[in-house]
Amino acid sequence: MTFVQLIDCKTSRFDEMNRLMDTWVEQTKGKRTATHSVIGKDRSESNHFVEIVEFSSYEEAMKNSNLPETDRIFQEMVALCDETPTFTDLDVVRDDQLNKTNARRLFELLSTKGELPPLDEVVAESYHDHDPNNPQDVIGMDAFRREAEMWRGGFDFTMSIDDQIEEGDRVCSRWTWEATHNGDFMGIPASGQQVTMTGTTIHRCRGDGKILEGWWQYDRLGLMGQLGALEM
Structure with missing residues (x-):
């Protein structure tokens, strides 16, 4: 204890x-x-x-x-x-680490089956998303939802948290993404292929724990290889 x-x-x-x-x-x-x-x-x-x-x-x-x-x-x-x-x-009989809890909750919401639930319980309306695979940053709740729907439209997936570290207003999460390719993704038609990917996300949170900003790093090249989209 x-x-x-x-x-x-x-x-x-x-x-x-x-x-x-x-x-x-x-x-x-x-x-x-x-x-x-x-x-x-x-x-x-x-x-x-x-x-x-x-x-x-x-x-x-x-x-x-x-x-x-x-x-x-x-x-x-x-x-x-x-x-x-x-x-x-x-x-210590109770230890609530709100930022870590909200970061974990976001991954759970993104993995929800069926319609994407509202994200405003954990994400700020002005959320700013940094993804090196996107030519431009994703800014705002609506834009972030569209980005999430692109992935959800191409895959039925789950995200599991392997490690989380919180310091100040930042939370770093190391995660594993496991999915079935059951829809069109970046022009690649559904293949039914089982795929997996690992990555790390750093989230910046405001005082009430809501997520203001995110920085993503993940093995997208490895994913495309599993989908057979890379030429030798």
Whole structure:
């Protein structure tokens, strides 16, 4: 279970504390077990700071706490604080990563059998799509739907997510596309051929999680080869 520790402190010497934290990170390189760390400053109280440190488990957090460098740096940190810092230990019981969820949902919607469902639950109206196989970018919800319908008209397909990484407002998804060629695609008549393709898509999301922009990379040349559209 993911574990999070909140470190709440007040200090008028944050620049010194920041340098101290840099020293600790350098000294514990290769030994520190935290997976993510964020420090926030209270907008209403300029000397109030909260650090949020994430670990894969409570046990990993304890390994981090037991490092000799951690104890030494902690004593120096306390000396920089206006008052004794407080610690709150939390087991994470729910973790909603909205951007990743919406990116995954988009792939599910594109793969839906029958009529293409509305996409506005996950895609912004001003969506901007970048595909190196298109001479021009696809801009706007309607244009993106037409692009999706072109693929759906040529293939009955499913898209499965192999990996997803989220950082800031970006989500990177590595996917596998498996399809049956049951309609005309770029002038190639339906062949009934079973085909597969892999690719990666980076999505940029806005604050509410809706997707604003997408960059696609996929093996279209390999797909055309499977369809017998390439001359030797």
